[in-house]
Amino acid sequence: MSVTYLEAIREAQTYLLREDKRVFIYGQDIAGKFGGAFKATKGLAEQFPGRVLNTPISEDAMVGTAIGAAMEGMRPIVEMQFADFSSIALNQILNNAGTQYWRTQVPCPITIRLPSGGTKGSGPFHSQSMEGIYSHYPGLVVLTPATVEDAYTMLIDAVAIDDPVIYCEHKYLYYHLKADALPKDRLPIGKARVVRPGRDLSIVTNSAMVHEALAVAQQFSADGIEIEVVDLRSVKPLDTDTVLASVARTGRLLCVGEAFPWGGVTAEVIARVTTEGFHLLDAAPARINAKDTPIPYHPNLWSEHRPNAKTIAAKVRQVLAE
Amino acid sequence: MLQTAERGASKSKKAPHKKYLEAFRIMLQTRVFEEKLASLYRGGMITGGVYLGKGQEAVSVACGLFLQKGDVFAPLIRDQAGRSAFGEPLLDVARTYLGSRQGPMRGRDGNIHRGCPKAGQLAMISHLGAMISVVVGKLLAKRMKGEKGFVGLTTIGEGGMQTGATHEGMNIAAVERVPLVVVATNNHYAYSTPNDRQFGCADLVDRAKGYGYEGSSVDGTDLAACLEVISAAVKRARAGRPPQLVVASTLRLAGHGEHDDASYVTDDIRREPFAQDALQRTEQFILEQELMDREALQQMRVEIAAEVDEAVATAQQEDTPVGSEEDWCAISTRELADQIP
Numbered sequence: 078m079s080v081t082y083l084e085a086i087r088e089a090q091t092y093l094l095r096e097d098k099r100v101f102i103y104g105q106d107i108a109g110k111f112g113g114a115f116k117a118t119k120g121l122a123e124q125f126p127g128r129v130l131n132t133p134i135s136e137d138a139m140v141g142t143a144i145g146a147a148m149e150g151m152r153p154i155v156e157m158q159f160a161d162f163s164s165i166a167l168n169q170i171l172n173n174a175g176t177q178y179w180r181t182q183v184p185c186p187i188t189i190r191l192p193s194g195g196t197k198g199s200g201p202f203h204s205q206s207m208e209g210i211y212s213h214y215p216g217l218v219v220l221t222p223a224t225v226e227d228a229y230t231m232l233i234d235a236v237a238i239d240d241p242v243i244y245c246e247h248k249y250l251y252y253h254l255k256a257d258a259l260p261k262d263r264l265p266i267g268k269a270r271v272v273r274p275g276r277d278l279s280i281v282t283n284s285a286m287v288h289e290a291l292a293v294a295q296q297f298s299a300d301g302i303e304i305e306v307v308d309l310r311s312v313k314p315l316d317t318d319t320v321l322a323s324v325a326r327t328g329r330l331l332c333v334g335e336a337f338p339w340g341g342v343t344a345e346v347i348a349r350v351t352t353e354g355f356h357l358l359d360a361a362p363a364r365i366n367a368k369d370t371p372i373p374y375h376p377n378l379w380s381e382h383r384p385n386a387k388t389i390a391a392k393v394r395q396v397l398a399e
Numbered sequence: 400m401l402q403t404a405e406r407g408a409s410k411s412k413k414a415p416h417k418k419y420l421e422a423f424r425i426m427l428q429t430r431v432f433e434e435k436l437a438s439l440y441r442g443g444m445i446t447g448g449v450y451l452g453k454g455q456e457a458v459s460v461a462c463g464l465f466l467q468k469g470d471v472f473a474p475l476i477r478d479q480a481g482r483s484a485f486g487e488p489l490l491d492v493a494r495t496y497l498g499s500r501q502g503p504m505r506g507r508d509g510n511i512h513r514g515c516p517k518a519g520q521l522a523m524i525s526h527l528g529a530m531i532s533v534v535v536g537k538l539l540a541k542r543m544k545g546e547k548g549f550v551g552l553t554t555i556g557e558g559g560m561q562t563g564a565t566h567e568g569m570n571i572a573a574v575e576r577v578p579l580v581v582v583a584t585n586n587h588y589a590y591s592t593p594n595d596r597q598f599g600c601a602d603l604v605d606r607a608k609g610y611g612y613e614g615s616s617v618d619g620t621d622l623a624a625c626l627e628v629i630s631a632a633v634k635r636a637r638a639g640r641p642p643q644l645v646v647a648s649t650l651r652l653a654g655h656g657e658h659d660d661a662s663y664v665t666d667d668i669r670r671e672p673f674a675q676d677a678l679q680r681t682e683q684f685i686l687e688q689e690l691m692d693r694e695a696l697q698q699m700r701v702e703i704a705a706e707v708d709e710a711v712a713t714a715q716q717e718d719t720p721v722g723s724e725e726d727w728c729a730i731s732t733r734e735l736a737d738q739i740p
């Protein structure tokens with residue numbers, strides 16, 4: 078048996094609906110036989126009548142409704158059809174969900190699933206990685222699972238958290254990642270994972286870029302250069318300790334992110350390492366992100382827009398040369 | 400709350416609605432309290448804005464008066480009367496405006512951005528239209544949990560009616576068939592903007608049909624009509640009818656906030672029937688119809704003044720929040736708080 082990243086998300090939701098009566102799923106085209114634009118809820122509406130609900134095309138109201146339901150004791154999961162459309166719900170997420178507990182002491186346990194990141198041909202409005210925006214605002218937990226196992230356990234954990242959680246699932250990983258089985262163990266939310274140990278340079282990254290980084294590390298290993306790869310898993314909270322421990326081992330840091338370059342996760346990691354671990358660095362830290370343009374449609378452009386094995390490798394050489 | 404209203408009520412005369420005098424007392428209390436808030440503001444005693452419901456007390460009081468325990472109320476900036484009718488203590492208001500750390504918002508939020516969700520009163524965010532879908536979610540969850548007989552009521556202005564969030568929220572309420580009442584008050588200004596730059600339809604109540612709501616209109620200066628129309632809408636929603644849209648007509652008789660002199664309000668509009676002062680109209684009616692005599696009315700004023708003074712004096716004596724003692728954590732799961740170096 079094998080499980081894809083997408084199946085893990087479906088299995089996690091099956092588990093949640095089965096085990097927790099408070100859970101319901103709210104989103105566009107997710108019910109009926111259709112089961113969602115990516116089939117993440119296929120079969121669930123039949124299995125759990127009345128708990129997988131189609132909504133109108135109203136991202137703002139979908140999240141607002143989830144907020145109200147959560148305040149009333151439910152555990153709604155909102156599926157955005159694409160992360161990009163969550164911009165319509167930005168106000169509800171940032172200003173209503175994100176401020177609720179602090180203002181009123183009433184927790185707001187909603188989970189918003191964002192099908193994120195680029196796949197070729199998807200263009201400017203179906204490719205975005207929005208974890209940086211959500212992490213910038215107080216009151217939210219932001220997760221970016223990069224493996225089948227994390228996709229499963231982190232979604233289950235997300236729903237258990239008493240606060241609003243932005244769960245960024247990567248669309249490229251949906252079908253490309255497979256595991257032998259669903260995981261038995263879990264690493265808690267808030268902990269980063271060293272996915273490949275090394276001694277010469279640390280690549281700190283998240284989501285689909287973890288796999289680009291691993292490919293690059295493999296490549297360098299053939300030449301005797303050992304790159305350590307850290308998968309952040311959770312962007313907020315950010316596991317600064319694990320990152321600093323890695324930099325302490327390697328002395329060199331490269332941050333890789335699929336999101337746009339201004340600010341964001343890579344900048345935050347570098348800010349933390351330089352303020353907290355300046356003495357650990359043997360070279361200036363570097364980062365590589367997507368280009369500062371909308372995400373292009375054509376595969377030839379798209380593959381150059383985001384960091385790829387070639388551009389990451391070039392950056393690695395640059396940092397090693399310092 | 401009812402004491403003087405009942406004592407002063409003439410036995411022989413019948414009020415036009417059984418809650419008429421109760422409503423009047425809350426309206427009067429609201430006016431007196433808001434005047435006090437305005438004077439505190441002018442005296443520099445209040446940090447931030449002060450927003451009054453002057454002219455809108457009749458609609459607002461009716462919004463709170465027919466709700467019960469288990470219902471959801473999401474008021475906006477002109478709803479002091481409705482909040483009081485729903486059961487919000489004056490002390491909560493004074494504490495919030497004066498920044499007492501004992502208030503429901505503990506200095507974390509102020510003025511009209513207050514509420515007590517556990518008691519059914521949501522704490523509005525500023526973004527107009529954003530609370531409608533939250534009420535829908537509360538109602539949806541109540542239904543999922545098997546509760547029965549509840550309604551939700553939220554208010555909005557004619558300006559707030561024009562946001563995308565309002566449209567999405569009103570529509571999703573109809574899709575979910577939740578027992579929602581939306582009371583829209585057209586007070587003819589949204590900050591400085593009159594109706595002709597706000598919407599193009601003849602009457603906002605016409606939208607009811609488009610949303611699959613039942614719509615009704617009411618003269619917001621006529622307390623009896625407000626009580627009648629809004630209680631009927633609440634009753635219909637409670638009975639499982641589609642969501643209800645009530646559109647009330649008034650004039651905002653204060654500035655947008657106390658910082659605003661409202662010099663843009665035209666003389667012509669001040670002569671319109673909807674520009675009457677609902678409170679004055681109610682008082683006049685009460686005297687004309689001998690529902691209360693002047694003496695009882697005076698007695699009521701004295702009582703109310705004492706209540707208002709007490710709330711303000713109490714809040715003024717209380718400590719304000721201290722930054723060094725504040726818990727600077729925005730999430731409830733403390734172990735997941737991001738540790739920014």
Ligand SMILES: Cc1ncc(C[n+]2csc(CCOP(=O)(O)OP(=O)(O)O)c2C)c(N)n1
Nearest residue numbers: 477525526527556557558559586588589590
């Ligand atoms: C989305 C949004 N945009 C702008 C504002 C700023 N604002 C606060 S109240 C207001 C006018 C509201 O007018 P209306 O809805 O008619 O209510 P009224 O003040 O007349 O009661 C504006 C523009 C806001 N709160 N929310």
Ligand SMILES: [Mg+2]
Nearest residue numbers: 556557588589
């Ligand atoms: Mg208005």
